[in-house]
Amino acid sequence: xATPRLRTRKLSEPTIGRLPVYQRIAEGWLARGxxxxxxxxxxxxxxxxxxxxxxxxxxxxxxxxxxxGYDVNVLNERIGEALGHDRSYDVVVVGIGxxxxxxxxxxxFLIRGxxxxxLYDVDPAVIGTVVAGHVVQSLDExxxxxxxxxxxxxxxxxxxxxxxxxxxxxxxxxxxxxQVLTVPLGTAVHYVDFSIxxxxxxYHLNNGTGPLGGGVLHSLGIATTGATRGS
Amino acid sequence: xATPRLRTRKLSEPTIGRLPVYQRIAEGWLARGxxxxxxxxxxxxxxxxxxxxxxxxxxxxxxxxxxxGYDVNVLNERIGEALGHDRSYDVVVVGIGxxxxxxxxxxxFLIRGxxxxxLYDVDPAVIGTVVAGHVVQSLDExxxxxxxxxxxxxxxxxxxxxxxxxxxxxxxxxxxxxQVLTVPLGTAVHYVDFSIxxxxxxYHLNNGTGPLGGGVLHSLGIATTGATRGS
DNA sequence: GGATGTGAAGTAGTTCACAGCC
DNA sequence: GGCTGTGAACTACTTCACATCC
Numbered sequence: 001x002a003t004p005r006l007r008t009r010k011l012s013e014p015t016i017g018r019l020p021v022y023q024r025i026a027e028g029w030l031a032r033g034x035x036x037x038x039x040x041x042x043x044x045x046x047x048x049x050x051x052x053x054x055x056x057x058x059x060x061x062x063x064x065x066x067x068x069g070y071d072v073n074v075l076n077e078r079i080g081e082a083l084g085h086d087r088s089y090d091v092v093v094v095g096i097g098x099x100x101x102x103x104x105x106x107x108x109f110l111i112r113g114x115x116x117x118x119l120y121d122v123d124p125a126v127i128g129t130v131v132a133g134h135v136v137q138s139l140d141e142x143x144x145x146x147x148x149x150x151x152x153x154x155x156x157x158x159x160x161x162x163x164x165x166x167x168x169x170x171x172x173x174x175x176x177x178x179q180v181l182t183v184p185l186g187t188a189v190h191y192v193d194f195s196i197x198x199x200x201x202x203y204h205l206n207n208g209t210g211p212l213g214g215g216v217l218h219s220l221g222i223a224t225t226g227a228t229r230g231s
Numbered sequence: 232x233a234t235p236r237l238r239t240r241k242l243s244e245p246t247i248g249r250l251p252v253y254q255r256i257a258e259g260w261l262a263r264g265x266x267x268x269x270x271x272x273x274x275x276x277x278x279x280x281x282x283x284x285x286x287x288x289x290x291x292x293x294x295x296x297x298x299x300g301y302d303v304n305v306l307n308e309r310i311g312e313a314l315g316h317d318r319s320y321d322v323v324v325v326g327i328g329x330x331x332x333x334x335x336x337x338x339x340f341l342i343r344g345x346x347x348x349x350l351y352d353v354d355p356a357v358i359g360t361v362v363a364g365h366v367v368q369s370l371d372e373x374x375x376x377x378x379x380x381x382x383x384x385x386x387x388x389x390x391x392x393x394x395x396x397x398x399x400x401x402x403x404x405x406x407x408x409x410q411v412l413t414v415p416l417g418t419a420v421h422y423v424d425f426s427i428x429x430x431x432x433x434y435h436l437n438n439g440t441g442p443l444g445g446g447v448l449h450s451l452g453i454a455t456t457g458a459t460r461g462s
Numbered sequence: 463g464g465a466t467g468t469g470a471a472g473t474a475g476t477t478c479a480c481a482g483c484c
Numbered sequence: 485g486g487c488t489g490t491g492a493a494c495t496a497c498t499t500c501a502c503a504t505c506c
Contacts, residue, residue, distance in 0.1 A: 014497070016434050020427040025411060038465060045411045047420075050465090051499055058467055066466040066505045083430050084437035091429075098336050102329035108386075108409040109425045113433070148432060155339075172432050178339040180256060180276045189278075190432045192425070194340045196251040198322075199314050201379060201403050201421045202344070203247050206315035245475070269487065281487090282477055289489055297483045297488040 011082065015056045021046045022053070023079040029072045038069035080112070090117035090146040092170070094161050095153035096126050096136050099176060103152065104132040118144045122157075143168035155179040162189075242313065246287045252277045253284070254310040260303045269300035311343070321348035321377040323401070325392050326384035327357050327367050330407060334383065335363040349375045353388075374399035386410040393420075 011019075025045050029037050039050040039057075046053065057063060057070070060078045064070045080086065091114050093100050100119070103109045110116050119136045120143070121127055127138045139161070143149075149165040151158055151173060158177035165173060171187045181189050242250075256276050260268050270281040270288075277284065288294060288301070291309045295301045311317065322345050324331050331350070334340045341347050350367045351374070352358055358369045370392070374380075380396040382389055382404060389408035396404060402418045412420050 010438075011434075012497070016431055017427065020424070020430050021411070021422075024409060028411070040465085045413075049499070052497090054466060055468085055498080062467080064466050067464045068506065069465065083434050085430075087437065089433065089436075098329070098333035102333045103425060105329050106425065109429070111426050112430060114426075114429055147436065148429065172436050174428055174432060178255060180252070180259070182276075188432060188435060190428055191252075192423075192428050193251070194334060194337070194423070195342050195345075196248065197405055197421055197423050198340070198345055198379065199251050199316075199343060200247055201405060201419060202320065203242075203314050204419060205320075205378065205403050206318065207241075243475070271487085280477070283475090285488060286476080286490085293489080295488050298486045299484065300487065 011059050015059060016083075018046060018048065018052075018056055019079050019083060022056070023076055023083075026070075026072045026075040026079070030076060035072055036069045037072055037075070039064075042070075083112070085112040088113040088115050089148065090115050090144075091148045091150060092116075092118045092120065092144060092146040092165075093150045093152065094120045094139065094165070095151060095157075095177075096121045096123075096131055097152060100150075100152035101131055103150065103176075104134075114148070117146045139164065143170070146170050148172045148174060151175045151177050153177055242287075242290050246290060247314075249277060249279065249283075249287055250310050250314060253287070254307055254314075257301075257303045257306040257310070261307060266303055267300045268303055268306070270295075273301075314343070316343040319344040319346050320379065321346050321375075322379045322381060323347075323349045323351065323375060323377040323396075324381045324383065325351045325370065325396070326382060326388075326408075327352045327354075327362055328383060331381075331383035332362055334381065334407075335365075345379070348377045370395065374401070377401050379403045379405060382406045382408050384408055 022042055025042055026037070039053040042053045043050040054064075057075070060082050063074050063078050091110060093104055093116070096104075096119050100121075104116060104119065116132060116134060119131055119134045120139045120141070121136050122139050127136050129136050143164060145168070147170070149162075149170040149172070151161055151165075153161050155178050158175065158179035159181060162173060162175070162181045162183055166183055166187055173181065173183070173187065173189045175181055175189055175191050176193075178193055178195065180191075183189055253273055256273055257268070270284040273284045274281040285295075288306070291313050294305050294309050322341060324335055324347070327335075327350050331352075335347060335350065347363060347365060350362055350365045351370045351372070352367050353370050358367050360367050374395060376399070378401070380393075380401040380403070382392055382396075384392050386409050389406065389410035390412060393404060393406070393412045393414055397414055397418055404412065404414070404418065404420045406412055406420055406422050407424075409424055409426065411422075414420055
């Protein structure tokens with residue numbers, strides 16, 4: 001057939017969000033020299049029920065052993081495949097302020113296939129400096145081809161930058177600016193908003209209720225998306 | 232009655248995550264001098280359907296006007312009340328590296344009632360320096376009372392820091408470290424993981440499918456929680 | 463024995479469609 | 485006329501319970 005490596009059906013949105021967590025748990029187990037783990041333990045660590053873990057993993061095909069749990073290596077590998085970690089892709093980061101700098105220097109951001117292609121800023125004091133091994137380019141320069149654009153610019157600049165990125169054929173944006181973006185259909189925008197995370201935490205604290213009774217929160221973070229034409 | 236300001240019933244988890252987005256939209260409208268907005272427009276900007284917007288807002292009581300949409304001021308105010316923005320609370324940040332610095336200096340993090348109480352680190356080169364108007368304290372010092380603890384430490388240190396914070400009676404943690412935390416029941420942990428956001432974006436790109444057909448993604452970010460006893 | 467994988471049941475969230483009010 | 489607010493239908497996700505296989 002023409003499809004080279006379509007092995008997983010469609011995974012649900014919540015499942016996709018949990019897989020990286022399971023993978024991280026598998027890696028931790030691996031680092032500690034352990035070989036097997038069961039759904040109960042994964043569930044405890046990830047904050048979900050064992051049944052949910054099993055359902056999520058069943059979506060990747062049969063990868064557990066009845067009676068003996070999951071092989072941590074297999075788990076790690078199959079999740080990686082499902083999430084497309086075997087393919088690598090280019091990322092450009094716009095806005096090399098505190099946050100942009102923190103991201104590109106983080107050992108946890110550009111992993112699993114992500115490759116830093118270029119950095120951009122508008123501040124003359126920043127342009128030309130070397131950050132994470134890359135010379136920061138002016139935004140007036142042409143944007144290099146990439147798969148994902150990361151926005152770490154002030155809110156008022158975000159819409160313009162998004163426009164530039166889309167014109168440069170970058171159709172997946174990760175937006176850390178507290179600004180709703182308007183982009184053409186066909187462009188994916190994913191929002192990350194720190195203050196919203198805090199607000200959600202506070203809501204539950206004020207109201208005494210987390211999803212798991214009075215005790216443990218097991219809440220989903222948020223990142224909404226908008227995409228429309230026009231202003 | 233004993234409850235002074237319980238006006239909203241229980242809001243659903245997805246709703247809680249969307250309210251801050253609506254509020255931001257309302258603020259933007261307000262800044263531009265506009266007074267009213269309808270659910271259709273909010274939906275476009277937030278990336279959800281008008282019906283969802285109306286349902287979410289209906290949970291805060293009757294605040295729209297039939298035929299005329301929502302008053303942006305009222306919207307802003309009621310969402311703030313529902314999320315508890317009228318109460319303020321203390322936040323301590325542990326780990327004043329690139330990320331910690333970026334967070335406390337961000338104009339988007341400590342807003343809506345959040346108040347920075349103290350900063351902690353273990354690096355002698357950082358301890359004693361002034362960041363965001365606060366002298367960075369050693370982690371050997373007693374942790375000041377606070378409502379929320381923010382972890383921006385390396386993964387290997389996160390569990391220890393969490394323990395310290397819980398012992399200091401801080402029972403709400405926002406964890407930016409790529410590390411699953413084990414905490415006593417009754418402590419809420421909320422995870423934020425940048426690499427997971429990227430991974431979700433890439434999954435959809437690789438599979439050509441976002442929740443809204445082939446065009447626009449409207450995916451939820453992730454932040455899972457775990458809480459158990461023992462190691 | 464023990465833990466996976468899964469049909470079936472249950473629950474939560476979204477969308478439809480329209481009555482109600484401005 | 486237009487847009488909100490909401491019962492009813494629908495869809496998605498989770499949890500239960502157990503047959504299945506190591």
